[in-house]
Amino acid sequence: MAALSVVAGLVLAAPASAYEGLITKQSFEMDGPYTTVGGETIAKVRVGFETIGNLNAAGDNAILVPHFFSGSSHFAGRYKDDDKARGYWDAIVGSGKALDTDKYFLIGVDSLANLNTKDGITVTTGPASIDPATAKPYGMRFPQVQIRDFVNVQKALLDKLGVRKLHAVIGASMGAMQAYEWAAAYPGMVDRIIAVIPGATQDAYGIERLRHWRQVITLDPKWNGGDYYGGPEPMDGLTMALRLITLDALAPEWGESQGRKWAEADKDPAKAMGNAYAVQGWFDKAAGARAALSDANHLIYLARACELFQVGGKSSLEEGLRAIRAKTLLLPSRNDQLLYAEATRKVRDLLAAQGTPVAYQELDGPMGHLNGVGGIAQANDRIARFLAQ
Amino acid sequence: MAALSVVAGLVLAAPASAYEGLITKQSFEMDGPYTTVGGETIAKVRVGFETIGNLNAAGDNAILVPHFFSGSSHFAGRYKDDDKARGYWDAIVGSGKALDTDKYFLIGVDSLANLNTKDGITVTTGPASIDPATAKPYGMRFPQVQIRDFVNVQKALLDKLGVRKLHAVIGASMGAMQAYEWAAAYPGMVDRIIAVIPGATQDAYGIERLRHWRQVITLDPKWNGGDYYGGPEPMDGLTMALRLITLDALAPEWGESQGRKWAEADKDPAKAMGNAYAVQGWFDKAAGARAALSDANHLIYLARACELFQVGGKSSLEEGLRAIRAKTLLLPSRNDQLLYAEATRKVRDLLAAQGTPVAYQELDGPMGHLNGVGGIAQANDRIARFLAQ
CATH class of the missing domain: 3.40.50.1820 (Alpha/Beta hydrolase fold, catalytic domain)
Structure with missing residues (x-):
């Protein structure tokens, strides 16, 4: 439902546009x-x-x-003109969009x-x-x-x-x-x-799934009962939790589109346990990048709040x-x-x-x-x- | 399709029965x-x-x-007369059953x-x-x-x-x-x-899910690159893997039937992170019992074979x-x-x-x-x- 304006008897839909002001x-x-x-x-x-x-x-x-x-x-x-990414629901926010910034x-x-x-x-x-x-x-x-x-x-x-x-x-x-x-x-x-x-x-199904997300972190010895601040953080456990979450949030149809490609052309997964499929490389990278911005205990608390x-x-x-x-x-x-x-x-x-x-x-x-x-x-x-x- | 016998012009279905001989x-x-x-x-x-x-x-x-x-x-x-459980597909095995032991x-x-x-x-x-x-x-x-x-x-x-x-x-x-x-x-x-x-x-979706099953084990420091034989075994990682597998093998409809009951009547999950829902207690018990019979590296190899x-x-x-x-x-x-x-x-x-x-x-x-x-x-x-x- 774009904003409407009446010009010379015609009802025209003004083009909807993303919000371009900077966000503070x-x-x-x-x-x-x-x-x-x-x-x-x-x-x-x-x-x-x-x-x-x-x-x-x-x-x-x-x-x-x-x-x-x-x-x-x-x-x-965007916070800055050169932000690469825009806010997550940018597609429906702006002048003439559903979350209409004019209204x-x-x-x-x-x-x-x-x-x-x-x-x-x-x-x-x-x-x-x-x-x-x-x-x-x-x-x-x-x-x-x-x-x-x-x-x-x-x-x-x-x-x-x-x-x-x-x-x-x-x-x-x-x-x-x-x-x-x-x-x-x-x-x-x-x-x-x-x-x-x-x-x-x-x-019950969701409760137990959420518990998996938080408890895989606790398998990482660096978690240390949650007292890791100022020392090495449980990045392996946190990355695994984010992998679980990301996969659970996707769907088999997404998987179909990714196929069974290998992560590296000369490393056949059938040849060694360490040789990965492309999807596995993608998850490692995506979850690893995410983990670098995240706190493991916070993930535990959020999962528990959802349970x-x-x-x-x-x-x-x-x-x-x-x-x-x-x-x-x-x-x-x-x-x-x-x-x-x-x-x-x-x-x-x-x-x-x-x-x-x-x-x-x-x-x-x-x-x-x-x-x-x-x-x-x-x-x-x-x-x-x-x-x- | 039960075994048929013709008696006095009538076609009678002989009652199907489970296999009662002992298995070796x-x-x-x-x-x-x-x-x-x-x-x-x-x-x-x-x-x-x-x-x-x-x-x-x-x-x-x-x-x-x-x-x-x-x-x-x-x-x-059954292997022995006093076995509590019978083989997993016992329901379709026996005289007159689908996997007809007479045929x-x-x-x-x-x-x-x-x-x-x-x-x-x-x-x-x-x-x-x-x-x-x-x-x-x-x-x-x-x-x-x-x-x-x-x-x-x-x-x-x-x-x-x-x-x-x-x-x-x-x-x-x-x-x-x-x-x-x-x-x-x-x-x-x-x-x-x-x-x-x-x-x-x-x-890709299945490949990555299987990798989760095997890699949660490797978060457990007792896994030790797979060389744990003769020492403490990675039971925490193995139990977590079996929890993931069991939940993935169930369905939300199953979860509905379990509800949001607490594991212990006087321990409200809202009061402390350690207070569990009944479903969580069930998973701990079931996966723990299973883990006691299982080998962690074998789970890793099976998951990889499926990938x-x-x-x-x-x-x-x-x-x-x-x-x-x-x-x-x-x-x-x-x-x-x-x-x-x-x-x-x-x-x-x-x-x-x-x-x-x-x-x-x-x-x-x-x-x-x-x-x-x-x-x-x-x-x-x-x-x-x-x-x-």
Whole structure:
């Protein structure tokens, strides 16, 4: 739904364009200590955030964009003119795009225990942060945080920014968990949620998969019970965790396109255990690069937060969904191997049965779960229509 | 298709019954050194096998039952009267069952590098075996073996047993790879194959998943480059690998049935990282018990053999399938997360297009890949009909 202008009796769609202003990462610090939903205290909470567009006088044109597991507040645009990559959902952000920078005040926020502690820009509070009580990194002594804690920190930020009502919360994967949680926790403040490649709960299968992600790290002796700061870090374990995550987030169809090519033309995998397939070389490189920017304990905390998630913190999914009255758009991925479309169809049916307005559309593409990140452009018009309703 | 008897003009189905004779594990040693398809030499190859039923005079009523990744030759029956468990496909083996012990000579064979080195009964040759050249375990110096090597060892055994023709080869998962490979490698000897939860190739997605299984072991410092024999073994890495394998072999539907119960009633997972969900406790126990019977290097070698697999050892799936002329029955599992039904539909279409007689039926159940093991009873009649054609 591009912006429209009427010229000489013709209705013309103005071309949609990416957001070209530079983005500034800002830092938000909560007033006083924060008490987690688990009842523990974090003396000082700081998280990064970035905004695009302008908040209107009524404070009700804001759209919050919480991020996925390995993401950050950087959902669109560039920090510098020569940035190679743009924010992850740049395809649907800009003038005339679904997340229309002419209409909405868009806000991305770094989560607690954000993964990207070493990218030079993410601001987060987690196990790698200094515990004021000891002047050393928390490590595994950092309180166990939950999705609801991420939401509560965002709420404090929105209050400070003067946001009175959220036109929408839109997020992918772990970001969708936060969207669901917003609607359940602050129903009066949220008009709409858009849950992309979402999960409203973790079933046993997902719980155990998430535990694999975090526990492979603990096999690496350099992990050292989480106390590795200032010494060698558990890069092998962290890289393995990121390999698991990346593969789980892809799909067999993606694999088909990669085939059985060898990593090196003269090194037949059939000849030696160390000879790799091209896909294996690709994973080593991609996961290794990612690991260099990440903190192992933060990955453990994020995985645990996702294990613990069931919307609304209730004992059943049905009960948790009951509080959701916001208009809801569900955008699962057809071939998601991680958060299954089937589970989201169940959420759709439960919401519809209780009278919550709910729409559903499946994303397509060969990338499995990642269709909700790299393939989001296909949903631009659907999201624009939903936001205009 | 139960055995039929005609009594007073009525056709009665005799009740099918499990095989109640006791099974004897036998040992087969190849004559002289074996040269792998990779061109390396194993001085002495010994594998275990077990048979049920009798070979006919023509030597053409044999059915070979190669096993899945974590399996053994023990496909049915009991070794001793007080055995708690029966062989993995006991449900379809016996008088009047699909693998009819009154009609067929059934043969199970332990693979090379079989996982179950410590169960007290499996006989195999692999990294844990003593290298006669050094009088020490091979460790990672054991030659890289492939599915075709498993088949070649079986061929030598069948020759010794006097089997001239295989009425069928039937196997699940890695066993199905061997069934495909038999049909491609020895087309004149194989009348039928039944490929259960099968994969005729590994695509990039599968290749990388298998590498995870084996490489998590190498994170454990006790693995020590594969030289752990006589010292502490990498049980943490091995247990983690078995957890990955077990979860990958299940399905989200299974997870739904397990729910979000806690492992211990007074230990809320939200309260501490060490507090587990019931599913996590189950995995620890199941994988730990399995690890106690298994060898870590053997797991590495088996995973690698599966990575390397493409039927017929050809450069494309199409080319590999071309040699298969045996009547083929494909039994994938509808919700298999490991070897996808979709990939097997492609194999079906390729076989049909080249004129190979092929039938296809999907297995049902909540267990994903494991529907092909625990849920095999549902295919009893289909298999019986196919074997009678």
